[in-house]
Amino acid sequence: MSKRYAIDLDVSKCVSCGACAVACMDQNDLNVKQTRPFRNVFDMERQEGEGTTYSHLSLACMHCVDAPCIVGCPSACIQKDPETNLTVFDTTNCIGCHSCAMACPYGVPGFGPDGKMVKCDGCYVRVHHGLKPACVKACPTGALRLIDLDGPEEIAPENSLRHRSMEMLSKQV
């Protein structure tokens, strides 16, 4: 039965240890000398008056419901996987125009040494086989989750990267 999945981050649990990023590199045979990692972590701090707040982020393709990259690609390389609704791609016809990267609010799409687009595909084939995406499987604190958009809320909205970024985007629009 087809589902609508996305990968979400509970920002209150993330420690930016990078386990997700390395699991992704291993899964995708990433050559870090040639290609930017599909998933990146950020350890951030911000001074506010006397105090400092610390925050952590693990970021890759957000698998948006209305993914602007799909619309942005002139070669129709990017589509939604019918079984999982994850944003997948076949770059046979990619012309390396970077339109997808321009369209993506998160700057996610990267480009390999052949100039063609590469990004997180949500490990959709693993998901087809009942396995978790590599990053979700690896996350030691349970911060990264494969969430069912039609299921009960697994991450409190105030801690959900998905919720918070949608909020931010809607303010910009």
Add this chain to the structure above:
Amino acid sequence: MDRLEELIRAKIPCPETGIEVKHTVCAICSPAYNCGINAYVKDGKLLKVEGMDEHPRSRGGLCTKGLSNRGYVYREDRILTPLRRVGERGEGRFEPITWDEAYKEISDRLLAIRARDGADAVAFFGGYNKWYRPWLRRFAHSFGTFNYGTESSTCMTAGWMAWKVAAGQLARPDMAHCDLYLGWAFNPYYSGYLNAQAAERAKAAGTKFIVIDPKITPTVEKLADLHLRLYPGTDGALALCMGNVLIQNGWIDKDFIRAHVHGFEEYAAYAANFNESNVERLTGVPYAQVLRACEMIRDAKSISSHENSAPIPHHKNGMQNYRAITALLALTGSFDKQGGQLPTRHTFTHQIAGFETREEEWMDATQPEHIRPAVGEERFPLWFHTEREMQVVDLARQIDEGTPYPIKAVFGMGMNFRMLPEDGYLAKALGKLDFFVNADLFLTDTCKMADLVLPVCSSLERGELETYPGGYAWFTQPAIDRVGESKSDVEILRDLAVRMDLGDQELAAGYEANIDSMLTDVGVTVEELKKAGVPVKVPRFRPYQPGTRLAQGLDTPSGKFELYSELIAAHPEWGLDPLPTYCDPLDGADPAQYPFVLCSGGRLPHAIHSRLHKVEWLRAMQPEPTAQLSVEDAQALGLKAGDDMELYTPRGSITVKAKPSHRVQKGVVFFYHGYSEADVNALMDKDHVDPYSGFPAYNATRCGMRKKAKP
């Protein structure tokens, strides 16, 4: 893309792809973890790793480091065959030779040195990981010397020594049952995710956490109910002040102290020197916070305390500070009670599984007569008394000075000279040897100095015994083909024991037979463990009953928990203090010239020692060696994130990237160790060490910092 191509690209284990999932073990970090790996394998090659769901301890988890196993196992500089040096030492020019040639040369050279200069002229040096250590120790003994030593001369052992002095054996926190956890330098999010998961479970169940750490770590963010932000190496002064406050307020367990503690009066009198008048000056922690911590201790039904391998011990006052910390457990009656600190022993290769093997008896069965002092024994007598092995911190000096007798050869397994302070001194000393062999996975800077280099395999390429808390044992099987002609460390020792005719039948019998003999009392055999395929509970495991050891009497001269050590008191010639006395942690450099404290103790989630710096995936997380300094100091020095800066001491300087952060206190700079191109240990003083344990003071060296001038 057709379906098969899709399956192959996604590495789906199934008959169509031919990919199999095999259980194996990660040995990148401490044997205290040894997490299970599900290795995705095809045609003997590793395609991917993930956590092993069937593993009772790691339960499908793997950390940042463990997830890089494929990059680690297939690192570019894996050694493929035995090598003989053809260039100058350190030049790195070698010719491949056969195992037979290598064994012959090692055997001939070591036996000749033994015949001419005695067995003690050869030192046996074990690096990391620890899996082969009982074999190397026994090999050294069978060869005829106590000059066996390891990386544990600078890691963890000082904490165990503190426990042995106080209670006759080690102890572990019972975090799952404690009310209050004293997290001295506790940052498991970077160094042991299983501990972080356990801490989160405990916190959810109501356990309170005091985190004592100079840095604001993720643990401080996520877990700390109270953060005591002290300066590096001042833990002893803080713990003594806490002890004093507890005593002054009567927040101690008087019955426990009367029955089980030795030296309370002497301790109380000494601890009184650490109080409201000086604690903030000594440690940076305001007295009000010390008082708050003590109130939390007062209000807790049970307290346990984090045991740690490096942050506390890596100071010149490290073992004494460790003793001062353990004293709090004695004062509050938290030793050998549920939710407190539970006495324990090692099961096997520094793993603590809750049952006892005959490992210790096995590895010491061929001890030679102790005639000449082991390396470091005269300089660090307490170390030798408790550990009965060389303290490698003194190896360079003995090679260099030839006193009390010359060292002519070093047989290393995973030896890394860069692990020692002022490591150029050891590198130079190695150049003086008649013969130097090193076995390793990788052609390291140390291997490049060797006359002969032997290729060893990783944990994924061999089978070995693992044990885990809760009474589990596992015998792994090789999951992938060996890289090149590599052999396991223990196979090499067996082959050499036979070739050298050491007359040690057990060593000659090989690993599995040896394990069977160590497991005699455990009620399980290697064959049975192999058949099980996953970790299983050993039949004769009985959970420890808290209070047992106290009822028996502790293995100390007084039979009690010794705040005043009768062992140390009985040896005035050692020049050590029976009480956990405190001294300033810094070296003698001029503070006007070197106003900052250099601490190489802050950990990175993607590094352990130097062994992962060359794994590209992990190196991508922070490509450049980077120092974290306070925002205030960065401003004063005109440094911005990413600027080149110099760290310097009287020994020299290194150039690193600057990363200003509020996580770091003013006056302190953190820089991680093990980078060949920015070797922080080269800045340290080889004699800035703990006289009790011999441990180098890696975490407190006076240094200068400046912006690097543009060339």
